[in-house]
Amino acid sequence: DKAKPVIGFTVYDMSSFIAWGKQGAEAITKAINGTLLWQSAHNDVNAQISQIQQFINQKVDVIIIAAVNSATLGPQIEQATKAGIPVIATNLSISGPEAAKLVSYVGPNDVGAGEQEAQAVVDALKGKGNVVIMQGPVGQSGAIDRTKGIQNILAKNPGIKVLAMQPANWERTQAYKLMQDWLSRYNGQIDGLISENDDMAIGSIQALKEKGLAGKIPVSGVDAIKDGLRAIRSGDIIETNLQNGALELGMAVQVAVDHLQGKPVPKEAMLQMPAITKANVDKFYDQLFDHSDKFIEGLPELIKQNMASGQYANE
Amino acid sequence: MPVQTDESNSSEAGLRPDGPKPALAFNRLCKSFDGIPVLREITARFMPGTVNVLAGENGAGKSTLFKIISGQLAPDSGILVVKGAPVLTFDPRHARGLGVSIIPQELLPIPDMKVWQNLLVGRERVSALGFLKRREMMAEARRLLEEFHLDIDPEAPMRRLGVAATQMIEIIKATSRDSDVVLMDEPSSSLSSRETEELFRAIRLLRARGACILYTSHRMEEIEQISDTVAIMRDGAFIRQAPTSTLTERQIITDMVGRDIEDLFPNRVIGANRTPVLEVRDFKVAGYPASTSFTVHAGEILGLGGLVGAGRSELLEAIFGLRKADGDIRLDGAPVAGSSPAKSIRRGIAFVPEDRKLAGVLTSLSILDNVTLPHLAGFTGGAGFVDNAARRARTLDVLRRTRTKYARLGQIVAHLSGGNQQKIALARWLVTGTPRLLILDEPTRGIDVGARSEIYQLIHDLAASGVAVLLASSDMPELINLSHRILVMRGGAIAGELTRDAVNQEGILRLAMGKTKDAA
Amino acid sequence: MQPDRATIPSGDLAAPTPVRTRVDVRALLLRYALVIVLFVFVGVLGVSNASFFTLSNFNVVLLQVSTNALLATGATYVILTGGIDLSVGSVVGMSGVVAAMVAQRDGLPWSTAAVAAGVAAGGAVGLLNGSLVAVARVPAFVATLGTMTIALGIAYVLSDGQPISGLSDAFLAVSDHFYGFPVPVLLMVAAVVVSWLLLSRTRLGLHIYATGGNPQAARVAGVNLRAIRLTVYTISGLLAGLAGVVLASRATAGIATTGTGYELNAIAAAVIGGISLMGGRGSIFGTVFGFMIIGVLDNGLNILNVSPFYQLIIKGAIIIGAVFIDSTLNRKDD
């Protein structure tokens, strides 16, 4: 039923980003009177494959995938396409030849985010100093692309030396421990931290606090979670990049619906993440956290506007 | 392992080309644990077609010797010769290959497997395709069980069998193999006379076939019945080996214990008074159709007789609160409802279970902990900590009274000999004063004569001081000589009662087998 | 824990008497509760959602459980001897990576070699586990926890943390159909049937039960404990290797982290099915019910569109409930 489509949405896991994104997806689905079937693969490739097959069995109208791993799911995309079910990827891109069969990909510009956050730290250090880089899990496209972006900037700034680069798997407690170990090893040498997400930045700041270094050395992050924006306000983080889950996953749903209704959709919608600093943090905090209900309420309209204008990440 | 193989030793150990070849010989076998010697330069020879009893106190080293012969332990030095060839590899599989089989003192059932699987594991019959010939194996198991007159379903889970039946299974396992050397480590310790007869029959068959049998037992009367030679061990050394006919029981005991035992059983004093301590009325143990009623009085030793499987152990467990049952139990006149072992202990009931390894002791805990475990509340001081000095003192005292042989109080019980483990199971109830009711299920299983006389005296003294004693035993002399009164059980019910004057072995057996008291 | 004997009903081992030697009514009755749970659950699902009772959904469930089935079958061997194998999850990833590295070349020989390499890699870890446990006498938990970490590290090093993709079509066919049946499902059925025969009908099987039931007794009876332990860990490793190959083929890439956490699921399937962690107890059919219950639960809760958060709560409760009913019923029977 094109008017009341059934949307099958499978996500890699219920991270806080996805949990917030789910609210956006639900808002859009509600706005178009559709049904949302939501499944989490708990980071298991095998489970996600089965979930897609299950969607095909259930004859949903469209499938949206936030993939566990970019390299997989080719056969399932093909299977779905053969069964006449369009597939849209979101958040994590899908590589390989089958990617061409995707109707659309709605995702963040992670390379851009990496560039922005690296630039912020480089600027704060005036192009000279030692930094450490905290990465997401090995092999995840978000981590790979953000690292790529960071390296793009560092390549242009030979005055910045990388002391160490290691994954802390998006996690606060792991980041806390890793930062402690780095502080032990590079006692007094660390001038800046580029963290590929806010959670790791916040964990690291806890370790910095123990040494009295919080707020003294520049730290940047990505995602603009609540604690991240708070840290921007307090000066512990100098810059973060807003990846708005509700906007992103909501837009994926909107793209799916538009496609079902025969409207043209972008093959690739990259959401450029807005940079957030002390200067503009209040506006975003208010929008995202103080009045998130209002934001979700206005989301269907906002997404329509964005798609019309091509400024997908506009808030 | 450093095994000596020099010429002179080898020839002494039976490698001499002339003369009949011993089935088993040792030369200067030594073994120590933690630096404490357990076997000291043991030298001996055993001929095919003979039954040889090894006699010795608890902890003398009998089981250790058996474990070396069966490959479970390696000696520190010395030579072991089986059928003329020195053994260099100590491994149970290797020993089996040489034709050695063993009935271990600590039974080794595989509780989750069936009886037939327990009997035949390690000697399966396999078809050309590699599959088990299960029907054949089952038939074989059935045949073996029937041969020993055991009414046990080969398909029954091993877990359902009691100690005696488990013991019989071990006996069948060891005797039904074509072994040249069969080691029997207290095979009769939990058997009643009927099963012991089956065991002796099997032993005679083996002997006739030319097997060499080594046998240990603390039941002195068996020595004369079954053995050709007796070897006496003391403190890890062989102090004498001689044909049985040349020795008297008294001599054997004196050699073993190192002193004279005048009377094994205490002179009975008449004096059970008429105050009931335990009253059991219409008591039905779950799983048994019949109900039982009886009373134990203060100062009375009430014996429970019966064949294996008569349900004595189940009854005792139910009274102690280990097993579900219906009916009325009163202790000192007060009804005992919703019982559990913890409550029973608090009420002054002590219990020595039949299966020491399973329920009697905790082999992984120290002697000190084992002995004081039921009484820790009494040893706990104001701050909530256990008073170690006090419990050490009390433990040392009871270990002395039970003549337990051990190295340190902190030694784990697994490292004690079987008989000494049994003494621990008993000693723990003597730690704090005297219980009201002492329940004993085969209390002297595996305990040597020397300690036995001591323990009998202890039981007797306890009774004399007013303790009620409920004693189940398959050891007839023990049952007859200790009890004031004997109840004979059969199929979970009481088949009859024998008063002290009327007690004799036949009377008990007749009742146990379902005949009336007087029918001749 | 000590072996439980009927003379003292302390009920410390809640698992039922094993019935392994025949697929008889008794076996079914003993597993009654699990069967009931499974069928009640299937019934409820079927009634509440039409798409559950379809052939194609049945296929999806079977396909999905096939990986866990292979691992749980391996776990059954190991647990029956009283051991544990925590490495299988990492082995899945590692052997997938190994197979994928070979399978990037085209052609049947290469894809055959890829399968062989993946399975062999799993077998090698299994053999290492076996040696550590049986020869070096390292407790199984530590040994396999160590190799779990090592195997993951190797998988990362080999793949440099990237998915190894671009696999040949011949290799991708490994997870495809064979005469109309999905290959992973066929492998699962084969593993279960072979294991059933092996465990219940052969000497090896008997010795495995004996080793877990009472290692001392088994040793005195002439069972070669070392060989048995080496064997079961190797079998577990080989099956994990196979699972890794199938998954790599299914996912069209070898990924180091593919199997993370699978070990717990595999052990859970066996334990839910009544295989006692103390060793020596349980049957492969129990394991089958174990992984089927987990699989049907996962599939059913998804089909009912239960929120992922609540799925966790419901799943935990149902699994505990199923095992509770099962052990309670069986205790009476015992």
Place this chain on the structure above:
Amino acid sequence: MQPDRATIPSGDLAAPTPVRTRVDVRALLLRYALVIVLFVFVGVLGVSNASFFTLSNFNVVLLQVSTNALLATGATYVILTGGIDLSVGSVVGMSGVVAAMVAQRDGLPWSTAAVAAGVAAGGAVGLLNGSLVAVARVPAFVATLGTMTIALGIAYVLSDGQPISGLSDAFLAVSDHFYGFPVPVLLMVAAVVVSWLLLSRTRLGLHIYATGGNPQAARVAGVNLRAIRLTVYTISGLLAGLAGVVLASRATAGIATTGTGYELNAIAAAVIGGISLMGGRGSIFGTVFGFMIIGVLDNGLNILNVSPFYQLIIKGAIIIGAVFIDSTLNRKDD
């Protein structure tokens, strides 16, 4: 597995004789190998990198191990009775979320309430585990696997998958310093010391060893198995709750997934330290060495800047090696 008797050196239980009644030379000798391993490792680290041997890094290591120390201490109780507790990881997340929800309000009373609520939430799951194991007779593995899933689900539902942040300063002070000592380290020391006294000097402790050593025999000796089991799981839950509270305070947020996988680390620490999974054997000091070895390894490999891939391989190998040396040395002693 069956209890191993030293008379048959089959070595099925590699763990050494428990020495619980005193901190004597023998205890140290028995743990000799682990001490050596730890010191050799510390020595190598100290020589290869100057920053390892600093007071502040020592502090860092202690802070880092403090969470695992609390969980491993809890695991020690449970494993000594022959059980296992897989739920602690999820409990850490759940109690962190619970505490954080309360701690969003300002003021000392609220932050005290937050700590209490978090610890109580952990204790509640522990009590549930204990009831399932001791009363309903569900095997510990299944029971705690179930509650692990349930606790995670509850944490998700309560937090809606978002970090619960904006915690009061009073609550954040929970992971701060107290008279110059970091509170998490103080809690760790307290937990270990109290557990040592409890396990080696009290009736409860002996009953715990007895329950794990041979439950039937323990029952005959008057031990209330049910009460003991309830107690140990509750203690484990309470300690996990405490760990969750401390972590939430340190992470400045309650996050549902915080403790994922911690259970294996905790069990590993205990088992590496010689606590036998069969129950009844080992001492809390073994556990201390267990978690210290893991902690020093993690810290040291990071300080040496070893690539994360190779860290895994090295870590696995060292842990296996340490336990191998330990059990080999102790076997001779045994």
